[in-house]
Amino acid sequence: MNRLTNDLIERLRALLGADHLSVALAERELHARDQSAHPPHLPDVVLWPTTAQQVADVLRLANDARVPVTPWGVGTSLEGNCVAVRGGILLSLARMNQILRVHADDFQVTVQPGIPYKDMNAELAKYGLFFAPDPGANATIGGMLANNAAGIRTVKYGASKDNVLRMQVALADGRLIHVGSRSVKQSSGYDLLHVFVGSEGTLGVITEATLKLTPIPAYMSAVVASFPSVEKAVEAVVAIRGSGLDPAALEFIDEAHARMLNHEEGVDLGEQPVLFMEFHAAYEETLRLGLEAVQQICDELGASRFRATTDNAERKKLWHARHHSYEIMVRLHPNDKIYIMDVAVPISVYPALIACAREALAAENVKGYMIGHAGDGNVHVELLHHDADSYQRAMAVNRAIVTRAIELGGTATGEHGVGLGKRPYMAQEHGAALDVMRALKHTLDPNGILNPGKIFPE
Numbered sequence: 001m002n003r004l005t006n007d008l009i010e011r012l013r014a015l016l017g018a019d020h021l022s023v024a025l026a027e028r029e030l031h032a033r034d035q036s037a038h039p040p041h042l043p044d045v046v047l048w049p050t051t052a053q054q055v056a057d058v059l060r061l062a063n064d065a066r067v068p069v070t071p072w073g074v075g076t077s078l079e080g081n082c083v084a085v086r087g088g089i090l091l092s093l094a095r096m097n098q099i100l101r102v103h104a105d106d107f108q109v110t111v112q113p114g115i116p117y118k119d120m121n122a123e124l125a126k127y128g129l130f131f132a133p134d135p136g137a138n139a140t141i142g143g144m145l146a147n148n149a150a151g152i153r154t155v156k157y158g159a160s161k162d163n164v165l166r167m168q169v170a171l172a173d174g175r176l177i178h179v180g181s182r183s184v185k186q187s188s189g190y191d192l193l194h195v196f197v198g199s200e201g202t203l204g205v206i207t208e209a210t211l212k213l214t215p216i217p218a219y220m221s222a223v224v225a226s227f228p229s230v231e232k233a234v235e236a237v238v239a240i241r242g243s244g245l246d247p248a249a250l251e252f253i254d255e256a257h258a259r260m261l262n263h264e265e266g267v268d269l270g271e272q273p274v275l276f277m278e279f280h281a282a283y284e285e286t287l288r289l290g291l292e293a294v295q296q297i298c299d300e301l302g303a304s305r306f307r308a309t310t311d312n313a314e315r316k317k318l319w320h321a322r323h324h325s326y327e328i329m330v331r332l333h334p335n336d337k338i339y340i341m342d343v344a345v346p347i348s349v350y351p352a353l354i355a356c357a358r359e360a361l362a363a364e365n366v367k368g369y370m371i372g373h374a375g376d377g378n379v380h381v382e383l384l385h386h387d388a389d390s391y392q393r394a395m396a397v398n399r400a401i402v403t404r405a406i407e408l409g410g411t412a413t414g415e416h417g418v419g420l421g422k423r424p425y426m427a428q429e430h431g432a433a434l435d436v437m438r439a440l441k442h443t444l445d446p447n448g449i450l451n452p453g454k455i456f457p458e
Contacts, residue, residue, distance in 0.1 A: 001452065002066040004044040004088055012047060012089075015057055020048045020095070031072060031090045035137070037339045038080035038420050043070065043090035050095050052168055052176055052207035059205065059449075060174025062089055068452050071201035073114065073143030076135075078340050079419025081147055081200050085453040091205065093142050099123055100208070108165065108182060110210045113142025129213040132157030135415065136323045142206045147417040148198035152249040152322075155241075155375030156280070157214060159415065161197045168208035169196050172445040182210055195440070200417050201451040203444045217280035219287045220248075222315035225277070225298045226270040226305040230254060230358065233273040234351045236301045237374040240277070241347055243297060245290050249278035250375030252354075257325060257369050264328045265321035270305050275374070276322050278315075329369060329382060336384040337391075341398045341421075343405035344378040344414030353405055357381050360400040364393040378414040403428070418455045426457055 013021050022028075023045050033040035049055045062069045068088035075082060084090050096112035099120060103109065104127045111120060116138045121130045133144060135151040143149070145167070150159035157163065166180035180186065180193035196204055227233040237250060253261075253276070258269040277294065281287040291308045298306050309315055330338060345353045354370070357379065361368050372379035381401060383394035402412050402425050412418070412425040426434055438456060441448075 001068055001086055001088075001448065004067050005065070008061065008065050008067060009045060011061055012045070012058065015061070016047060016049060016054060020050070022046045028090070031075070031092065032083070034075045034077040034080060034082050036078045036080050036419070036421070037337050038083060041083050041085045042087065043084040044087050046090045046092055048092050048095045052170060055091070055093075055096075055205055055207050056170040056174045056176050058089065058091060059170050059172055062449050063172050063174065063447055066447050066449065068449050069205075070451050071142070071146065071205050073140035073146070074116065074138065076137035076139045077143065077147060077419060078342070078416045079413070079421040081417050081419035081454060082143070082451075083420070085420070088449075093140065093205075096207070097140075102127060103182070103210075104129065106182070107213045107215070108210055109213055110208065111141055112208060113145070113206045114140050116140050117144060124213065125216065128216050130216050131163060131211055132214050133160050133163055141209055141211070145197050145206055145209055146199065146201050148415065150373070150376070150378070150415040152251055152278075152373060154373055154378070154415075155250050156246060156248040161194055163212045164193065164197060164209055165212055166210040167193060167196060167206055169204040170207050171204045172447065172450050176207065180210075198417070200419065200454050202441060202455055203450065205450070217248075217282070219281045219284050219310065220312075220315060221279050221287055221291060221308055221310045222318045223275075223277035223279070223291065223294060223308045224269060224305070224318060225275045225303045225307075226258070226272040227275070227298075228272060228302055228304060230273045230354055231351065232301050232303075233275055234354055234374065236275060236298055236303070237350060238347060239297045239301065240294060241375060243293060245279070245293055247277050247375055248280045249276065250373070251276040251322060252370075252372045252374035252379070253322070253325070254370040257371055260328060260332065260369070261321045261325060264332070265317075265324070267318060267321050272304060276318065278319075325369075325371065326382070333384055336386045339383045339385065339394055339398065340380055340416070341383065341401060342378070342380050342413050342416040343402055343410060344376065345405050345408045345410030347375075347377045349408040349410075350374060350377050350379075352408060353377075353379060353401070353410070356404040357397075357401050360397040364397050366390070366393050366397050368394075368397065373414075376414075377410065420454065423455065423457045426455065
């Protein structure tokens, strides 16, 4: 890998225009880190292309010069996914932020990669449609697809990979290709679409995407249920999933999280493990009957509190508390750093995963908060540390939970991606398949310029 030269900078400036390139320290520092606990790395230059062809031309120039390129959406990743660990070019897609076409009759939208999904959904509401994956942070569509982001609604609507139909991708050599199809069905050739989804910008840069949309539900309810123990709360998750009630969200928070939200957000969750749930229906009666069944399940498992609401303002207040729990935690622990780990397992062994997490936290004497998309077997443990010793203990907790998740038939990362932090576990999870991934990487990016230092253990 080569260093960026002044000659290449001038060629890039001529390609994009002076307003779309910066070597200023302030801009480089702004793009040196994501929202993770991983250390920052300064890129040598920040670029803001506005078209797919410009992205392709940047990659062609960088590839010829053997200069690394790290794609950037808005920097909300949590494993260092978009950090330029080898320096070089930071390729910000923030100015490629347009909705290109709404195909309302096909329940589809075609967008540029830099549009934040919340902004896109605000516009799509005019058509009575929305893009279902909801990772919480104001991520861009390109970042969501690159990391296969998911979030609270995965249990009903799937992750990003389940809601994308077609993409345009710029390859390392400057070619632009289309993968997938706007038809819902396609069985011709290899499924290259899902090769690029979740590849974290290591195989190509997404420059356009056609997404699958869902009609906004006519009726929605929010449910909060508190349980005397984590074990009972997790039992309720399995029971609700097994009942056929089809929750749109089924979230778990531990008692520490509940206390924090009670105090900071003015919600009344008690001081016990809590399930946040959401249900969608086309008819009010369907929703009512479903809520009765959910309450019966929760009552049978000893729920100490159960509250259901169809009031939109109250529903938004509850989900606001859930969505902003990380920001609240950061504010309440100004002297600590927070490492957010992320694993997922089959739903049947979710109780065993939660038990492992609690045991590891106690064994290492680490303060942590547990929160999860329980309906799809995903859990995040937020590990607090403030010095070298507490960091090592937090990493021991992380190792124990990740190892157990893989042993249970799960994955080292359910939605945050591999980035920097999960590289050590790739061989354990994938075995010989990791060699196939390396071969694919070499085929598409033989000079290794695309987001180097990510995914593969070194």
